[in-house]
Amino acid sequence: MISGCKLDKERTRCGVCKVEFREGTMAIMTEKTKEVAEIRFTIDAAFLQRLQVRLGLEKATDVARAALTLLDWASAETEAGRLVLSSNESGKDVHRLVMPELSAARVRAGQGPSSVK
Secondary structure, three states, rough: OOOOOOOOOOEEEEEEOEEEEEEEEEEEEEEOOOOEEOOOOOHHHHHHHHHHHHHHOHHHHHHHHHHHHHHHHHHHHHHHOOOEEEEEOOOOOEEOOOHHHHHHHHHHHOOOOOOOO
């Protein structure tokens, strides 16, 4: 999903990024072709339940929505040559999010590999 995502009242479809959520599935409609892609995958039930509880979400599709929103943002930041970091509230104890997929997105965007370790 992209920044500025606006879900409808039923929280099933976004008019901005064209993502549609149905229980257990997610469909992504592309701008150019209006095609819909359905994503189905298997995930450990206990892991999913822990995420739902931690995030206060009722449905698995809500977890998928949140995960894709975060991944979309992180990949856009990486493509722009930025690092994705977390820290405590005082700005200390900094941790960097490192994923091969984000590193590849950075390289594909022409940013080259990060020199920060």
